[in-house]
Amino acid sequence: MSDDKHIKIISTAVIKRLPRYYRYLGELLENDVVRISSKELSVRMGVTASQIRQDLNNFGGFGQQGYGYNVEYLFSEIAKILGLEKTYNIIIVGAGNLGQALANYIDFEKRGFVIKGIFDVNPRLLGISVRGIEIQDIDNMEECVRNTHVDIAVLTLPKQKAPKIANDLAEWGIKGIWNFAPIDLQISHESVTVENVHLSESLMTLSYRIKDKM
Amino acid sequence: MSDDKHIKIISTAVIKRLPRYYRYLGELLENDVVRISSKELSVRMGVTASQIRQDLNNFGGFGQQGYGYNVEYLFSEIAKILGLEKTYNIIIVGAGNLGQALANYIDFEKRGFVIKGIFDVNPRLLGISVRGIEIQDIDNMEECVRNTHVDIAVLTLPKQKAPKIANDLAEWGIKGIWNFAPIDLQISHESVTVENVHLSESLMTLSYRIKDKM
Numbered sequence: 001m002s003d004d005k006h007i008k009i010i011s012t013a014v015i016k017r018l019p020r021y022y023r024y025l026g027e028l029l030e031n032d033v034v035r036i037s038s039k040e041l042s043v044r045m046g047v048t049a050s051q052i053r054q055d056l057n058n059f060g061g062f063g064q065q066g067y068g069y070n071v072e073y074l075f076s077e078i079a080k081i082l083g084l085e086k087t088y089n090i091i092i093v094g095a096g097n098l099g100q101a102l103a104n105y106i107d108f109e110k111r112g113f114v115i116k117g118i119f120d121v122n123p124r125l126l127g128i129s130v131r132g133i134e135i136q137d138i139d140n141m142e143e144c145v146r147n148t149h150v151d152i153a154v155l156t157l158p159k160q161k162a163p164k165i166a167n168d169l170a171e172w173g174i175k176g177i178w179n180f181a182p183i184d185l186q187i188s189h190e191s192v193t194v195e196n197v198h199l200s201e202s203l204m205t206l207s208y209r210i211k212d213k214m
Numbered sequence: 215m216s217d218d219k220h221i222k223i224i225s226t227a228v229i230k231r232l233p234r235y236y237r238y239l240g241e242l243l244e245n246d247v248v249r250i251s252s253k254e255l256s257v258r259m260g261v262t263a264s265q266i267r268q269d270l271n272n273f274g275g276f277g278q279q280g281y282g283y284n285v286e287y288l289f290s291e292i293a294k295i296l297g298l299e300k301t302y303n304i305i306i307v308g309a310g311n312l313g314q315a316l317a318n319y320i321d322f323e324k325r326g327f328v329i330k331g332i333f334d335v336n337p338r339l340l341g342i343s344v345r346g347i348e349i350q351d352i353d354n355m356e357e358c359v360r361n362t363h364v365d366i367a368v369l370t371l372p373k374q375k376a377p378k379i380a381n382d383l384a385e386w387g388i389k390g391i392w393n394f395a396p397i398d399l400q401i402s403h404e405s406v407t408v409e410n411v412h413l414s415e416s417l418m419t420l421s422y423r424i425k426d427k428m
Contacts, residue, residue: 015419015422016419018418018422019412019414019415019418019419020398020412020415022418023396023412023414023415045398046398046400081422082418082421082422082425083418083421083422083424083425083428084418084421086421086425086428088421088424088428096315096318097311097312097314097315097318098311098312098315100311100315101310101311101312101314101315102413104310104311105413105414107396107414108414108417111414111417111418112421113417113421151424151428152420152421152424175424175427175428176420176421176423176424178416178417178420182237182321184234184259184260186260191427193420193423193424195416195417195419195420195423197413197416198233198234198237199316199319199411200233200237200319200321200322200325201233201234201237202392202409202411203322203325203327203392203409204232204233204236204296204297204298204325205229205230205233205409206366206390206392206407206409207296207297207298207300207302207326207327207366207390208229208232208295208296208297209390209407209409210297210302210365210366210389210390210407211296211297211300213389213405214297214300214302214365214389
């Protein structure tokens, strides 16, 4: 029941919850937990056991009544659904603090996101190495994208520069953009998927929620 | 119609969309746009004009038929709803690349989030200044939180350390936690609001969406 046909009908709402299941299952694995019931998992995750059963039944279930879920199997199946069994070549465009922070995040590499280049326009950053990867001039980026088949570009750029560079990257064959610039990128190439991370919007949600305590 | 009573009944879905309106209106202001119709705004934002009218009618409308919205007024009203007319004292706990990136993000200060301290355990970071604020030993944190009435703590820490520190901060009177550690914080103090930013989950959503193009 976990063939590709089955996978295709999973709703967006469930997909959005999968990374969280993946994280919890990963922690269980780290703690050598082999099996877990939906009840126990629900207590840890703060969602109902029935929600968990429904979500996981969407892609085959994996659980047995009174027996629980096989943690490792479930973890690897969710990884497959999320595309984490594949390897993605990524570049980071913008080598400021945020770009360097993301480059230093070793967990990404563990999950198959391999950094192939870090680029910046600032001459003072050129030649500095981040986890063994030298920051290069942005003029070298096209060659890198085309020759090493870069799949994902991480944009940590000022918002004024992001649209032009995003469109160039799309032109050069990139498949996904993980955008941290505070702008909603409109890419003319339909084949490019954009995931926007608007950090300041998340902070505003927090201020909204605490403002009445001030 | 924009009194507090009215504000209280706005749905969560609308609230989640407000930071995005706020961002677009801020850009219009930067470009000296005084008025905008829901039609024009809808084209820019990629949502329907009817959605915009519905959302903004929730807190008084502000638009006049055939005349459009007063950009500055709408911007400032949304700022009030989001709590951005207040000032929040914040500290950053964890002065690695991500902590420094957030400290360097000047837009936060413009919106009323004022950094009162940056803390780390790493002795090599102590004394380094980020935008004029010296990184201090984490042992000084309690005094800072209590004496300067810190409202929000930004956690850029390893997941193992985050829960203990979050609970200490709650004990010392913090109101909100903006958490970047890859863990869902469970705070025993009900008065503390946590906003989690799980960056790697956002990257997994991207890999899910591009995996079939690989």
